[in-house]
Amino acid sequence: MSKGYDHHAIESKWQAYWEQQRPFKASEDLSKPKFYCLDMFPYPSGSGLHVGHLEGYTATDIVSRYKRMRGFNVLHPMGWDAFGLPAEQYAVKTGIHPAITTAENIATFKRQMKRVGLSYDWERELSTTDPQYYRWTQWIFLKLFERRLAYVAEVPVNWCPALGTVLANEEIIDGKSEVGGFDVIRKPMRQWVLKITAYADRLLEDLKLVDWPPSTLEMQKNWIGRSIGAEVDFVLADRKGVIRVFTTRPDTLFGATYMVLAPEHPLVDVVASEEQKAVVQTYRETAAKKSDLQRQELDKEKTGVFTGGYAVNPVNDERLPIWIADYVLMSYGTGAIMAVPAHDERDWAFARRYDLPIREVISGGNVQQTAFTDTDCDRVVNSTTSDGSFSIDGLTPSEAIPKITEWLAKQGKGTRAVNYKLRDWLFARQRYWGEPFPVLWVGGEARPLPEEQLPLVLPETDNFKPSGTGESPLANLDAWLTTIDPATRQPARRETNTMPQWAGSCWYYLRFIDPKNSTQLVDPIKERYWMPVDLYIGGSEHAVLHLLYARFWHKVLFDIGVTSAPEPFLKLVHQGIVLGEDNQKMSKSRGNVVNPDEMIDQFGADAVRLYEMFMGPLEAMKPWSTRGAEGVTRFLERVWRLMVDEQGRLSTAIVSTAPSLDHQRLLHHTIKKVTEDIEALRFNTAISQMMIFTNEMTKAPQRSRSVIEPFVLLLSPFAPHLAEELWGVLGHQPSVSQQSWPIFDPAMTVSERLTIPIQVNGRLRAKLDVAVDTSRDAIERLARAEAAEWLQEKEPKKVIYVEKKLLNFVI
């Protein structure tokens, strides 16, 4: 049997070498240029690594290996986002402590990552569940609390009376509990909330500083949902009180014909007349029973009832009937609107249904037929006060908006206002497997735990079932629960909520910089050196929440001087979803899941890495193809045979003599292409070029070392095990990772002959093979001869010559 390319032997050999030599450690020498290359760290689930994970991890690994060879000090770490619901649910079912499950899963993930040859600096490994880590998560919470960015509010939770527990959104399917299928209702409970809205403007503004995919930027902007308009006060007609509304269209104020309060609005009771009280009450109760899902149902006919009350339009003193309707949400703006049916689709539909007047105040549409919402080209009409002292008639809406806003402000009836869709962040979970809050309750007041008492360690228990009161399982642990407040020496009860999974992932990139620091979250000198993250790769499912929460915490940490850069992640890329061979999403039920371990057994880690990158553009969604993996395996075998003979020795085709000019050019072109493609994360085309190189060299009976050796280096970030082995076969000491990245000579990337396509009227008619320095005249003369058949002896009207590119006769 011949000694072919044995990926099993080669890969385990070099993995053992890396394990021992640790060549991927980030250096503490802070004088070198740095590159921080980060993956979104995974939740270590029971099912192990997925080929989708591997796509992103391979991409960052190639960049990291490449950057090291370019002389950068590279920080490429990995850790575990290990708190979370699945381990806890498993514990409830089996009684096995989540810490045990988590440790096992981490071991699996780590083993798989090492098998793929990912060049992480494992000395920086961290887990969010480690008290030495979550000590600092708790510390950040104390800072948020100190700055009044963490507060307690009554917030509705998903309460399942049958199960006696609070449920996470993920545990509810179609309004029923996932377990048992019981009803779930909304019930207000005391909750910790983080004031992310205080950072809304900066979170929006600073998106200008980052290089992120447009869709992700857009999603963040929409989530923050900033809109500029005015708040306007409408005085109640027959009672004391004021309804304040938010509107983005104060220019349509003269067109308001009724008002709407959200059913939960506190003024409803004040406004409702005696005769209407009963209907109003019924409507409110129906609305309250509806789930969010039902209330948001599309195409639903709008409903509402008249309250019997009236308010006064501040611009014309008109009496406007006040309605309640569930199309107005208590959670946005002021929970009340002025309705302008002529120029708002929702108000128009509602007015039609309940026969309310529609008054046109912007010309250009037919408001009896449909709402006219354009603001670009048309004019304001019917908008002058009865005494004529104020008018916006004749202006365009965009001119009218500032004018009327200013006027309202002068009259004390309104003000310019900015509104956000972004809500404060509900930060508490009624769970065991999360970070405990460093908070004590003393006489109904929340008191922070002193910093010296951190970490507040999650207490041991074997009962992971919920307490039955809606509190977390921690409420069952009396010995842990009751304590003494160190400040006042009074009896205290610990906070029983834990933090959501997002908490640990909000700042882990900072801890990788200085993972063992026991006195600080991160050393400021190291932080200034390493931050921001230069390249961050992970799934687009985190486009909003994780990335928004992390940016929020980062900005708070920036404000207290822990971080030095305004934004944490400079460049962000989402790897595309890897579909099954059937072009469907991979799922156990479809049976189309590709197991990375099996693929590595069959083809080897290098082939799997290479195929992951060769499938297509990193960001695109694309199907897995085992045939395709075979294809790149053939490529690696060809590379092997380029240098190694059948006895496993250096091939006699490898020579020390100078290469041909063609081979030199091919090499330099390949260096250029691979280098530029890695920089632009176009790994698929980099691999194509290496295939072209290999195909050419396979044909050559003599392969010069001076072209083969640089090629092995180019291949090394992609197929590191094979590259190390070949480097050894070529007679060099390990490791390729210590070699410098090859440099191309621009002079060598241009060839001495050119093919000039000859067109007649833009159609390709001939091709000319000429020396690069052939003059235009000479080319044209040759071209006329070549294209004579098509020119038909006519003199072309025009001859277009693009330098070294093309020649086109126009006849």
Place this chain on the structure above:
RNA sequence: GCGAGAGUGGCGGAACUGGCAGACGCGCGAGACUUAGGAUCUCGUGGGCAACCGUGGGGGUUCAAGUCCCCCCUCUCGCACCA
């Protein structure tokens, strides 16, 4: 409905600022070496007999359009009564 991205051979996909459409790989076909080939190597492979036709469809700009402009269709992702 709104927003973002995308539509190229039998398949995955190339084509940097408008300049040879289909690189590279898969699949397929032929040949070579072989007792043998599901190994390896070489050659071929968008359609059409041809003139020609071809980058979702229809217009346009240009000497020249996958690439730029206008209209439309389809798919993916996100948001969805946000006043």
